[in-house]
Amino acid sequence: MSASTLRIALVGNPNCGKTALFNQLTGGRQKVANYAGVTVERKEGRFTAPSGRVLQILDLPGTYSLDANSPDEQITRDVCAGNYPGEMVPDLIVCVADATNLRLHLRFVLEVKRLGRPVVLALNMMDTARQRGIVIDVPELQRRLGLPVVETIAVKRGGARALIERVDGEVPTAAPAQADDAASRADLHAQVRELLAATVTMPRATAEIDDALDRWTLHPVFGLAILAVVMFLVFQAVYSIGKPMTDAIAEVFDWLGGHAATLMPAGPLQSLVTDGLFGGLGTVLGFLPEILVLFLFIIVLEESGYLPRAAFLLDRLMLSVGLTGRSFIPLLSSFACAIPGIMGTRSITDPRDRITTILIAPLMTCSARLPVYALLIGAFIPIRYVFGVFNLQGVVLFALYLAGILGAMLVGWVMKHIRRDKSEHALLMELPSYRMPKLRDVGIGLYERGMIFLKRLTGVILGLTVLMWFLSTFPGAPEGATLPAIDYSFAGYIGRGLQYIFAPIGFNWQISLALIPAFAARETAVAALATVYLVGGEAAGGLGHALAGQISLASALSLLVWFAYAPQCMSTLAIIKRETDSWRNVAISFGYMFVMAYTASFIVYQVARMLA
Amino acid sequence: MRLSDLPKGAPAVVDRVHDAHAVDPIAQRLRDLGFVDGEPVRVVAIGPMGGDPVLIQIGFTRFALRRAEAARVGVRTELAA
Numbered sequence: 001m002s003a004s005t006l007r008i009a010l011v012g013n014p015n016c017g018k019t020a021l022f023n024q025l026t027g028g029r030q031k032v033a034n035y036a037g038v039t040v041e042r043k044e045g046r047f048t049a050p051s052g053r054v055l056q057i058l059d060l061p062g063t064y065s066l067d068a069n070s071p072d073e074q075i076t077r078d079v080c081a082g083n084y085p086g087e088m089v090p091d092l093i094v095c096v097a098d099a100t101n102l103r104l105h106l107r108f109v110l111e112v113k114r115l116g117r118p119v120v121l122a123l124n125m126m127d128t129a130r131q132r133g134i135v136i137d138v139p140e141l142q143r144r145l146g147l148p149v150v151e152t153i154a155v156k157r158g159g160a161r162a163l164i165e166r167v168d169g170e171v172p173t174a175a176p177a178q179a180d181d182a183a184s185r186a187d188l189h190a191q192v193r194e195l196l197a198a199t200v201t202m203p204r205a206t207a208e209i210d211d212a213l214d215r216w217t218l219h220p221v222f223g224l225a226i227l228a229v230v231m232f233l234v235f236q237a238v239y240s241i242g243k244p245m246t247d248a249i250a251e252v253f254d255w256l257g258g259h260a261a262t263l264m265p266a267g268p269l270q271s272l273v274t275d276g277l278f279g280g281l282g283t284v285l286g287f288l289p290e291i292l293v294l295f296l297f298i299i300v301l302e303e304s305g306y307l308p309r310a311a312f313l314l315d316r317l318m319l320s321v322g323l324t325g326r327s328f329i330p331l332l333s334s335f336a337c338a339i340p341g342i343m344g345t346r347s348i349t350d351p352r353d354r355i356t357t358i359l360i361a362p363l364m365t366c367s368a369r370l371p372v373y374a375l376l377i378g379a380f381i382p383i384r385y386v387f388g389v390f391n392l393q394g395v396v397l398f399a400l401y402l403a404g405i406l407g408a409m410l411v412g413w414v415m416k417h418i419r420r421d422k423s424e425h426a427l428l429m430e431l432p433s434y435r436m437p438k439l440r441d442v443g444i445g446l447y448e449r450g451m452i453f454l455k456r457l458t459g460v461i462l463g464l465t466v467l468m469w470f471l472s473t474f475p476g477a478p479e480g481a482t483l484p485a486i487d488y489s490f491a492g493y494i495g496r497g498l499q500y501i502f503a504p505i506g507f508n509w510q511i512s513l514a515l516i517p518a519f520a521a522r523e524t525a526v527a528a529l530a531t532v533y534l535v536g537g538e539a540a541g542g543l544g545h546a547l548a549g550q551i552s553l554a555s556a557l558s559l560l561v562w563f564a565y566a567p568q569c570m571s572t573l574a575i576i577k578r579e580t581d582s583w584r585n586v587a588i589s590f591g592y593m594f595v596m597a598y599t600a601s602f603i604v605y606q607v608a609r610m611l612a
Numbered sequence: 613m614r615l616s617d618l619p620k621g622a623p624a625v626v627d628r629v630h631d632a633h634a635v636d637p638i639a640q641r642l643r644d645l646g647f648v649d650g651e652p653v654r655v656v657a658i659g660p661m662g663g664d665p666v667l668i669q670i671g672f673t674r675f676a677l678r679r680a681e682a683a684r685v686g687v688r689t690e691l692a693a
Contacts, residue, residue, distance in 0.1 A: 064641065064644055064645055065641065065644040067640060067641075067644060069637050069641060100672065101671075101672045101673055102672070103646060103671030103672050103673065104645065104646055104671055104672065104673045107644070107646070185643070185644070186643070186648065189646065189648045189651075202672065205669065205671070205672050206669065206672065206674070210674075214656070214657065214667075214674075218657040218667065220658075220659075220660035221660075223660065224660055308676070311676075312657075312659060312665060312667065312676045313659065313660055315659060315664070315665050315676070315678070316659050316660075316661035316662055316664045316665070317661055319664075319678070325665075424632075424638060424680065426637075426638045426641065426678075426681065427665055427676055427677060427678045427681060428638065428641055428642070428645070428675060428676075428677060428681060429665075429675065429676040430673060430674065430675055430676075431667065431674040431675070431676060
């Protein structure tokens with residue numbers, strides 16, 4: 001039966017090193033997708049065993065119990081039980097347990113065994129267990145459990161050899177299935193105690209190094225200081241490594257576009273290639289360096305075990321606005337860009353907390369808002385000192401950041417109160433041992449995130465970019481036109497139409513028009529304003545001057561507030577669709593941000609006009 | 613005594629987990645995680661804001677529990693036991 005395929009399901013508690021083992025077994029040959037209809041990631045990989053048999057491995061979401069509390073745990077339960085629609089019944093379940101944490105993990109092993117399917121137990125992290133002086137009588141454990149037990153070291157080359165040999169051999173016979181009820185569940189703990197007493201010698205309950213590190217990282221003062229330093233370094237890296245690469249990519253695509261333009265005759269086709277295609281690709285790829293740098297840090301923080309510590313420190317703060325400690329890092333990432341922030345919400349276990357975090361992430365002031373803020377603040381806010389020390393321009397910028405955060409808190413609070421499901425959100429978060437992140441696992445994680453962004457988004461964003469180009473190019477300006485070409489285009493008509501909607505918040509038709517390309521990428525609003533105000537290629541100072549003469553201070557303030565809250569950047573909306581697999585959430589995001597931006601801008605405009 | 617009232621560092625043993633309401637998945641999950649009769653527990657750290665959450669050592673594992681979660685766990689201190 002060498003040519004047949006063996007389907008293996010990989011299960012285990014969170015933090016058992018299951019994904020590292022999966023990476024070890026399958027290398028880069030992984031397929032990452034979502035389970036149909038839910039936002040749970042489905043990872044499958046395959047490899048050919050020495051016998052020539054193909055082993056197809058499904059990496060199921062980690063869970064503490066088959067008594068599922070969340071969608072990902074339900075998937076693990078149903079696939080293991082063989083009744084998940086559209087998923088094949090696994091021929092073999094490989095249950096992974098952390099050898100240094102058997103008190104917790106063996107209970108799950110016993111629970112899986114009761115399903116009555118063939119099970120192999122992989123005792124992972126055996127190297128760490130030996131270092132800590134933990135002695136496990138494997139033959140005795142195997143005898144008592146009644147299922148094959150192999151030792152693995154997921155983070156070491158060749159560390160899965162024993163497991164490969166075992167699964168490549170004969171499929172073990174299954175233990176008889178057992179009913180699952182409260183009494184038998186309670187009994188599992190007694191069985192674990194017996195097993196541990198008979199087979200495991202543990203010199204101390206925790207690793208000394210963990211205790212020592214936690215004394216500092218969880219300290220009420222030093223812990224928060226360490227967290228602040230870590231976050232500061234992450235942001236420094238995003239701006240000093242990611243930002244120059246983003247700018248370089250934009251320049252390369254400008255150059256490519258310009259080069260392509262010289263090769264073809266002037267006209268709509270040339271404009272499509274240079275502005276639509278190269279411009280759009282440049283915008284999409286320009287996000288990539290910042291996303292990768294942010295994810296590098298998020299993955300390293302997660303793999304090292306620090307992320308749950310940060311969540312521990314901040315849980316109370318985040319809970320007060322209806323979130324969880326785990327929301328903090330994704331929201332902080334959103335200050336660079338909401339896209340990695342939203343992708344980073346996968347570490348949030350409660351689906352309700354995750355949705356709330358996704359919905360408010362775009363309110364964090366991302367780096368793409370800065371050019372717009374810089375232009376408007378520079379043009380309208382005088383350099384004046386408040387209380388002798390604070391530059392008024394800086395105060396306004398700070399106020400805009402604060403407006404985003406306060407708005408997010410408000411939305412989180414409102415969501416908490418309008419949600420129908422008012423049941424308690426659990427924290428119940430394990431703080432795993434500290435681990436040195438492994439290059440391969442970080443690399444594979446980064447590659448996956450990068451590919452998700454490129455594959456899922458490039459099509460959508462490129463399509464919309466071309467649509468934007470089409471709207472602002474056609475129909476072309478008539479002969480002898482005196483105004484810029486964009487005035488005669490569909491975008492021009494739309495802008496003129498939109499001004500009736502936006503007049504109450506002080507936007508004239510030129511600003512309304514600039515909002516259309518801003519939907520592709522916020523920073524393009526500056527270029528669009530430059531085009532309509534006939535400033536052309538002049539520097540932003542020139543544009544600022546032109547703006548100051550054309551629109552009132554009230555309108556400018558209103559526009560600033562609009563940019564703080566508006567549903568902008570279709571890339572963000574596209575990633576919300578991808579991460580929540582729901583157009584409803586996209587509609588909710590767009591809708592609430594539009595209402596919020598409109599209301600806030602309306603108040604600011606009307607008040608500013610009254611005061612003026 | 614409740615686990616949420618246990619002072620930091622004091623050794624205790626789990627008595628039982630109480631359901632906060634009729635169907636309480638959080639209580640069930642606590643039991644699954646090992647909060648069962650006779651299991652030694654200890655508060656190893658408390659959160660910087662209002663002492664919430666608390667970090668509990670149970671078995672070989674550390675769990676962060678919010679106070680409302682820790683309040684479900686009845687414990688007895690070594691001396692009383």
